[in-house]
Amino acid sequence: MNIKFRLAQLSDAEDLLNIYAPYVKNTDITYEYEVPSIDEFRRRMENVLSKFPYIVAIVDDKIAGYVYASTFRQRVAYNWGLETSIYIMEQFQGNHLGEKLYKILEAILQKQNITNLYASITYPNPQSIMFHTKMGYKKIAHFTKCGYKAGKWLDMIFMEKMINKHCIPARKIIYLPDMPKSEIDEILDMYSSKNR
Template structure:
């Protein structure tokens, strides 16, 4: 991977074909996602659009080619959980180990802090030493382990939750600021 600089920007529905091509191998050949069927292009566009109504959805590019993406979603839909988010990341097979994932998560976490989100959680199929090591390197720690809760590719998989605290838990937290309200320029360079 590239001598060219990596650009991180907000994804749009027009990125769906490129991002779906990154995601499809994870669905088809791994238990990293528990989906069995690759989503349709229209479904993927809808996922991006729904996410962006409240949370960041970022894409990392090199020379105009999408190399990975990361996004946040509600940890739980009830209002008391507004200060927690689930994070997800997918990097193209040929861009793993290049630092793109670290850059994506760094930008994502910076935006989540601006939104007043304090706890970030990652749901990870287990075993998955690469993802666990990646998250540990970024300061996540395992906070939950569920046994044989997913079945894919002819075997049972455990699932773990890893968590990172982005800041202090104030007595009265600021309101969750939806991503669109942050305006342009919220992605750190």
């Protein structure tokens, strides 16, 4: 199995949307009701990539999943904390692809001087909670019946992970376009592999 990781490109939007769509239609993992249009999805990608990593996993030349970090809250003081999102095609789950995607994301975000990561998870969701716990996240909040989808009220939890020291003064955030491409490529290549 040949696994490669790279930054997402806007031309990937259709493939990534095809991965995301079943989560919208068939699960309560995302609270979105309708699958976004390709133009809206591309706009979301562009917004993330203007500041933060959006990583795709390619298995045997097929995009199998993706991960990205996005703004957690709009106020400036929150800038050092980001929310993570990860989606993987069902047939590629359970082979540590998610772990590699998260490790790549965190490695790049560390270099960007991000300090806190947050995962919002529909509760209960033992698989996601177990995955995030394994990745070093801790539950910090539980929201009761805060979402309504598919005819039921849903709880949501926040899990948090610290990935950098909280320096005073805070280190300046280095946005993705300002990072040396060689640094990003080195991290991506470190996790790519060929297994015969």
